[in-house]
Amino acid sequence: MLERREFYIGGHWVKPNADKVLEVINPATEAVIGSVSLGDAEDVDRAVVAARTAFKAFSTTTPAARLALLRRIEEVYEKRFEEIAKVISMEVGAPITLAREIQAATGKIHLATYSAILEEFSFESDTGSTRIAKEPIGVCGLITPWNWPINQIACKVIPALAAGCTVVLKPSEVTPLSACLFADVLDEAGVPPGVFNLVNGEGPVVGEAIASHPDIDMVSLTGSTRAGTAVARAAAESVKRVTQELGGKSPYIVLPDADLEVAVEQCTNAVLMNSGQSCAAPTRLLVPAQLADEAAGIASAIMKRTKIGSPENEDTEMGPVVSHTQFEKIQRLIAQGIDEGARLVCGGPGREDGFDKGYFARPTVFADVSNDMTIAREEIFGPVLVVIPYKNEEEAIRIANDTDYGLAAYVSSRDLEAARRVAGGLRAGSVYLNGAWIDPMAPFGGYKRSGNGREWGPYGLEEYLETKSILGFAEAPSAQ
Numbered sequence: 001m002l003e004r005r006e007f008y009i010g011g012h013w014v015k016p017n018a019d020k021v022l023e024v025i026n027p028a029t030e031a032v033i034g035s036v037s038l039g040d041a042e043d044v045d046r047a048v049v050a051a052r053t054a055f056k057a058f059s060t061t062t063p064a065a066r067l068a069l070l071r072r073i074e075e076v077y078e079k080r081f082e083e084i085a086k087v088i089s090m091e092v093g094a095p096i097t098l099a100r101e102i103q104a105a106t107g108k109i110h111l112a113t114y115s116a117i118l119e120e121f122s123f124e125s126d127t128g129s130t131r132i133a134k135e136p137i138g139v140c141g142l143i144t145p146w147n148w149p150i151n152q153i154a155c156k157v158i159p160a161l162a163a164g165c166t167v168v169l170k171p172s173e174v175t176p177l178s179a180c181l182f183a184d185v186l187d188e189a190g191v192p193p194g195v196f197n198l199v200n201g202e203g204p205v206v207g208e209a210i211a212s213h214p215d216i217d218m219v220s221l222t223g224s225t226r227a228g229t230a231v232a233r234a235a236a237e238s239v240k241r242v243t244q245e246l247g248g249k250s251p252y253i254v255l256p257d258a259d260l261e262v263a264v265e266q267c268t269n270a271v272l273m274n275s276g277q278s279c280a281a282p283t284r285l286l287v288p289a290q291l292a293d294e295a296a297g298i299a300s301a302i303m304k305r306t307k308i309g310s311p312e313n314e315d316t317e318m319g320p321v322v323s324h325t326q327f328e329k330i331q332r333l334i335a336q337g338i339d340e341g342a343r344l345v346c347g348g349p350g351r352e353d354g355f356d357k358g359y360f361a362r363p364t365v366f367a368d369v370s371n372d373m374t375i376a377r378e379e380i381f382g383p384v385l386v387v388i389p390y391k392n393e394e395e396a397i398r399i400a401n402d403t404d405y406g407l408a409a410y411v412s413s414r415d416l417e418a419a420r421r422v423a424g425g426l427r428a429g430s431v432y433l434n435g436a437w438i439d440p441m442a443p444f445g446g447y448k449r450s451g452n453g454r455e456w457g458p459y460g461l462e463e464y465l466e467t468k469s470i471l472g473f474a475e476a477p478s479a480q
Contacts, residue, residue, distance in 0.1 A: 002034030002087070004180040007043055007200065010050035011193025017042040022173055022200075027093035027320040028311050028358045036176045039201035044168065044209040047197035051139045051166040052215050054194025059136045059164045066162055067118040072189040073158075074111040081108070084181050088149060089311045091175040093320040093359070094274060096311055102273075106151035107182070110456075113440045114162045117458055123465075131473035134465040136164035137241060138217030141210035143203070143231065144179075145223050146172035146322055147277040147381075152222045153182055155444075155455045157196065163464035168197045168216065170207055174322055176200045203227060211235045211242075218243070218464065222279075224379075225404075225449045243453025243463050245279070245445055247379045248407030251400035252282035253422060255393070255413035260291055263412035264298040266435045268385060270410075272306055272363060275321045276383035279450075280408035280430065284376055286396050289389035296367040296387045300346040303363035303383070308352050320359040321382055327359040330382035334364055337375035342366040342386065371399050379405070397425040406447030408432065429454070 005021065006013040016037040024034040077084075081104060089099040123134045140160045144152040153171060160167050171179035183198045199206055207227070211219050211234035218241040221231045228244040235242045252267040254260060267282050276283070287295040309316040321327050334349050347364030361382050369376050369386040376386050390396040400409055409428040413419040416433070423431040429446040438444075443459035445451055453463050 001032070002177050004034065004177060004200075005037045007037070007039060007047070008180075008183040008187065008196070008198040009043075009047045010197070011187070014046075017046075024091060024174075024177055025323065026090050027322050030357050030359075033090050034177050036173070036180070036200045038173065039199040039206045041205070041209040043199045043201070044206055044213060047168040047199050048139060048213055048215050050194035050197055051168055054192060055136075055139055055166045058166055058192060058195050061164060063118050063121065063123065066164065067115060069189070069191065070111055070115045070118065070158065070162060073186060073191070074108065074115065076185045076189045077107055077111060080181060080185055084150060084178060087178045087181055088175070091177055092146065092149065092274075092322055093311055095313070095316040095319050097314060097316075098274065099311070103148060104150055106148065107154040109440050110151075110154040110158045113457060114158045114461065117461055118162050121458065121461065126474065129472055129474040131470040133468040133470060134462075135468055137464055137466050138165060139215060140165045140167045140464060141213065141216040141219045142167055142169045143207050143210060143219065143221040143223065143227075144169070144171050146174035147274060147279070149175040149178045150182060153179060155460060156220050156222075157182075159455075159460045160464045161191070161195065163461055165218075165464050166195045166197075168199060168210060170199055170201060170210055173200060173202055203230075207231065208234055212237065214238045216240060220453070220463070221245070228451060241463075243455075244451035245453075245455060246407075246449060246451040247405055248279045248281070248446065248450055249284060249377065249379055249403050249405045250280055250282045250408040250410065250428070251284045251286050251403075251426075252410040253396050253400055253412070254285070254287045254291070254295065255396075255411065255415070255418055255422065256288045256291075257414045257418070258412040259414065260287075260295060261298060262435075264295050265302060266412070267410065268299045268302045271385045272303065272318050272383050275318055275361065277321060277326070277381050279379075282408070282410045283380065283385055284371075284400075285385055285387045286390050286399055287387060289391055292367060292387055292389040296345045296365055299385055299387065300365045303346055303365060303385075306363055308360060308363075318363070318383065321361050322359070324359060326381065327361055330361050330380055330384065333375055333378060333380045333382075334384065337366050337369075337373065337386070340373045340375070341368070342373055342375060343368040347384070371402055377403065393422065397422060401425075401427045404449045407445075407450035
């Protein structure tokens with residue numbers, strides 16, 4: 001049992017204001033694996049006071065000093081890496097190989113990326129006699145989700161520290177244990193007291209207190225679109241900066257000349273990864289109408305041979321979804337897809353065969369799907385793929401863009417120029433061509449209801465900086 005009943009505030013683990021405890025559940029076994037305290041507005045206020053106090057000194061540190069701090073964090077993170085991976089696996093239900101190779105590994109990636117950026121980033125530049133200064137925005141409230149817990153924590157906390165900001169983190173109450181380990185890493189690495197603070201709690205309580213707090217200068221949220229609108233509303237009165245990475249319903253467009261087998265395999269594997277619980281997962285597979293049945297069959301065969309099992313097993317390819325609530329949401333939407341006339345090719349309602357406990361959803365493929373069906377419009381956040389036929393390239397782009405979301409999109413074609421052409425017409429923050437993988441230096445974020453602002457790389461660092469113009473900084477050249 002992992003008991004983490006204290007919050008990290010002002011460089012120390014301190015008792016919460018109230019004694020309200022939440023149990024943490026292993027989604028594979030439904031057993032309790034630990035517990036945390038749930039904070040309130042008073043806990044947030046203590047953390048903000050600590051962060052505000054620390055900002056005075058930390059904001060004036062040199063980039064070189066902050067770079068040295070990131071490198072110390074990286075060393076400690078590496079030492080605790082396996083422990084972090086195992087806790088992520090237990091909390092999220094991610095297969096241990098996924099937890100090691102991607103989930104926990106993203107923490108190392110963001111640390112290395114921002115170390116490299118700090119070595120070269122210019123916080124000052126001149127234009128004529130004017131000095132342009134990039135300065136830390138201040139105290140940042142960071143609200144992170146459960147699906148990629150360390151990735152989302154690292155891609156917010158690390159650039160904030162690199163910029164010279166101080167932070168108050170509220171991780172998801174579903175996956176708080178890995179966040180506590182991250183706090184341990186920062187503490188051991190010698191992050192100055194008050195620079196990083198952690199308060200566990202529920203969104204409507206702690207998240208609301210962070211978003212509305214007048215002494216927090218910026219809020220960065222990753223979560224649902226519903227949560228994003230609530231945070232933006234709460235933040236509006238204090239006119240703080242708000243950046244949001246929200247939901248998605250990403251299309252994967254297979255152009256007629258693509259290798260159908262390869263494209264559908266790439267799309268299906270991306271949906272299955274993390275049990276479909278990825279905001280950028282390509283859950284709408286758009287294929288030429290004459291190839292739709294074949295594509296659905298390929299996807300079904302891949303899903304049927306996927307090894308579903310305990311996250312502890314090294315050969316498990318897909319584990320459970322994260323919670324009973326998430327499992328029930330997936331069941332509701334699968335049932336709605338059937339009711340609205342989509343053809344169920346594989347999977348369907350209920351728990352995966354062979355499991356009498358755990359939130360093991362069945363990998364599911366729907367065919368004969370129109371883009372106005374609920375399963376084509378709502379973010380299911382589970383291992384569910386819908387196959388949508390199209391007649392021509394123009395219609396494919398129209399269907400792809402016919403969504404409230406715009407986080408990611410995917411295109412597959414043997415003709416790179418054709419793929420680039422289609423990418424240019426897609427309203428999405430990231431477009432992946434022919435199986436391209438993530439680039440940690442590229443900006444990540446969405447159009448429309450998928451949010452605003454960008455994370456990752458130098459673009460992520462910029463979000464934590466204010467821009468100041470100092471006119472007349474340099475003497476004007478004397479008249480001859």
